[in-house]
Amino acid sequence: MAVEERDPVTGRETTGHEWNGIKELDTPVPRGVLIFLVVTHIWAVAWWFFAPTWPLGSTYTKGLLGIDQRTTVEENLVRAQQARSVWTTRLETEPYETILADQQLMGIVRSTGHQLFGDNCAACHGVDGSGRAGYPDLTDDDWIWGGEPEAIEQTMRVGINTRHPDSRIGQMPAFGRDGILEREHVSNVASYVYSLSNPEYSTPENRERIEAGRTVFADNCAACHGDDATGNREVGAPNLADNRWVYGGDLQTIINSVHGGREGHMPTWDERLSNLDIRTLSLYVYDLGIVGR
Ligand code: HEC
Ligand code: HEC
Structure with missing residues (x-):
């Protein structure tokens, strides 16, 4: 093994090894990379002690800091639910009038209502509630059954021409087909x-x-x-x-x-949506009507 042999072109030392007449320059790992490697190794070893790391069959090393993602998620959920319950309780219990006067609460109604409407109502009434042939426009403040939140709630709960015992019943007779009129x-x-x-x-x-x-x-x-x-x-x-x-x-x-004749069918939502959802949607639809006013 030749020691301290220099490459005539670059003037750098070679490793002394030779493969098929080719020699390799002796290039050490750059200092920066070396430091990085050392630091990350120290960090990793330290982390083994502080955070949950090594699996041990049915359990794992818990670490000194007691970090646990599951508790963190659970805590966050509880906190979110508490924050949510403030307005969900208000939406469920307060009179419509009070809620309508509260712009912050109505902001929540508009965003959650939009979502609920998209999931449950848009298929028939359109994404923006403007309806289409056979499905009434809910944005125009022209109501068949009434446009106050209470009336909208009732329409949603019992449906129109459904089997619900209190269903709204609206039937336009077939005057021509049934021979009532010439x-x-x-x-x-x-x-x-x-x-x-x-x-x-x-x-x-x-x-x-x-x-x-x-x-x-x-x-x-x-x-x-x-x-x-x-x-x-x-x-x-x-x-x-x-x-x-x-x-x-x-x-x-x-x-x-x-x-x-005509006989539109609007499903009942009493059993499909929660009380909170129905009240939110009643306000949302009422609000759509105001916008169209
Ligand atoms: C399967 C189709 C369908 C779905 C889904 C549907 N509707 Fe309807 N809806 C109708 C039809 C049809 C009418 C009109 C019935 C009639 O001719 O009187 C109607 C009427 C209404 C009315 C009465 C309008 C008025 O002028 O008085 C309201 C309010 C209403 N729907 C709200 C909703 C809400 C809120 C949802 C979602 C939870 C929803 N609808 C989902 C078909 C549907
Ligand atoms: C028994 C009550 C009743 C009688 C009588 C009646 N209608 Fe109707 N009519 C309705 C109802 C309810 C609807 C809505 C049906 C629906 O939306 O499903 C309606 C809907 C209509 C519509 C459709 C409106 C639209 O927005 O597209 C027209 C048009 C109409 N009626 C005209 C008449 C005419 C004309 C007569 C008399 C020859 C008449 N109706 C008699 C109950 C009646």
Whole structure:
């Protein structure tokens, strides 16, 4: 083994080993790396004593600091629950009026309500609650069954046209299909209803048919929808004069509603959602209605 042989090109010492005529320069580990290695080894050994480290079959070395991730998580959970229970209790017990006046609490209602709504209601009413044909818009402050939080809560609890003993029942008879009205009467009354929110439709050539429809309406529809067609929440008959529609407000869709009848189904939530969730959603939906006001 040749000692202190220098490489003629770099002037550095070689290791003295030779492999197939190639010699290796003797490059020591940089000091920084060496220090790093020493420090991390000391740190590791120290850590063995302080923190839980070595598995010993069914148990493990616990360490002097008593660190335990499980207790930490449990403590955090208890703390979060305590923080949460302050507002969950308020949401469950305080009158709606009080909660609505509390902007901080309403902030919580909006964020947790949005989540709940997305999980349970959005499939039918849309992510933003604006509905689609057959599923009412919950943001427009036009309510079939009532838009106060108490009314919304009741709608959610018993559902609409469900088997719940207290279910809200709203049935629009199939005037055409069941032969209650002749085809011409169906068409006339639909024209009348259409003209209520489309005044430009009342042209001289349509006037006769609209007037005929007005009579049909008074005789057959006013009992549920009201003399002025503004609806009746007792029987879930929607306002027909405000140009806001569940099924659609074009002439043909109105004819379809009158011909075939309508019976929307809204599930009950009494057993599927907790009291807290139902109250949160009632406030959330009420709040959506205010935004649309
Ligand atoms: C399976 C579809 C469906 C789901 C899911 C659903 N709804 Fe409904 N909802 C309806 C239908 C259909 C109506 C209208 C029924 C009618 O024609 O009277 C309705 C009506 C309502 C009304 C009454 C609106 C008014 O104008 O009075 C409220 C309030 C309401 N839903 C809230 C909710 C909430 C909150 C959820 C989520 C917990 C939800 N809905 C989930 C189908 C659904
Ligand atoms: C027994 C009560 C009752 C009578 C009578 C009645 N309706 Fe209805 N009508 C309802 C109910 C309830 C609904 C809502 C059904 C639903 O949403 O599922 C409705 C819905 C409608 C709709 C759909 C509204 C929309 O937003 O899309 C139209 C249109 C309508 N009725 C027109 C009439 C006309 C015209 C007559 C008379 C020929 C009439 N109704 C008679 C109860 C009635």
